[in-house]
Amino acid sequence: MKRLLVRAESCAGCRFCEMVCSFSHEGRFSPSLSRITVIKEDRFGFDYPIFCRLCESCPPADSCPSRALGRSPEGTLMLDEEACSGCGTCLKACPHTALKIGEASKPIFCDLCGGRPRCVERCPTGALSYEEVEEFDEKPIEALKRLMERWGIHA
Numbered sequence: 375m376k377r378l379l380v381r382a383e384s385c386a387g388c389r390f391c392e393m394v395c396s397f398s399h400e401g402r403f404s405p406s407l408s409r410i411t412v413i414k415e416d417r418f419g420f421d422y423p424i425f426c427r428l429c430e431s432c433p434p435a436d437s438c439p440s441r442a443l444g445r446s447p448e449g450t451l452m453l454d455e456e457a458c459s460g461c462g463t464c465l466k467a468c469p470h471t472a473l474k475i476g477e478a479s480k481p482i483f484c485d486l487c488g489g490r491p492r493c494v495e496r497c498p499t500g501a502l503s504y505e506e507v508e509e510f511d512e513k514p515i516e517a518l519k520r521l522m523e524r525w526g527i528h529a
């Protein structure tokens with residue numbers, strides 16, 4: 375399956391990805407409407423974009439009391455807007471905190487831009503890619519530990 379991947383060592387924390395994502399989906403530059411969110415650990419200058427990882431088993435979909443979340447053939451989440459009550463249960467269930475509530479009080483999440491990820495195209499440092507891989511399960515804390523070791527930081 376093709377997935378978004380992060381090279382944490384390359385992310386500059388510029389948040390272009392958030393801007394291009396919100397603009398391409400909502401017509402506005404607003405991080406709160408972006409399907410990708412750059413988290414920051416300023417003590418170490420560490421930045422890491424988080425988004426839907428297309429997990430094989432999807433806790434948000436499983437937890438939805440209205441059964442409003444399904445999967446597309448590409449593996450992305452799909453929302454049945456009619457069925458969704460906006461309760462927010464899915465947000466709490468996601469282990470990657472990849473879902474947000476959008477302006478219509480319904481969940482928003484990465485849809486891979488229909489197979490042409492705009493964030494990948496626009497990332498100025500090449501920190502994001504879209505590749506065929508079995509899974510991408512590195513957690514931000516694991517990436518931070520890996521980089522701290524490489525940088526010789528002992529905290």
Ligand code: SF4
Pocket residue numbers: 384385386387388389390391392412421423496497498499500501502
């Ligand atoms: S656009 Fe690229 S370098 Fe900038 S914050 Fe996003 S992932 Fe990091």
Ligand code: SF4
Pocket residue numbers: 378394395396398408409410425483484485486487490491492493494
């Ligand atoms: S692939 Fe598209 S929807 Fe997903 S985070 Fe990137 S810009 Fe947003």
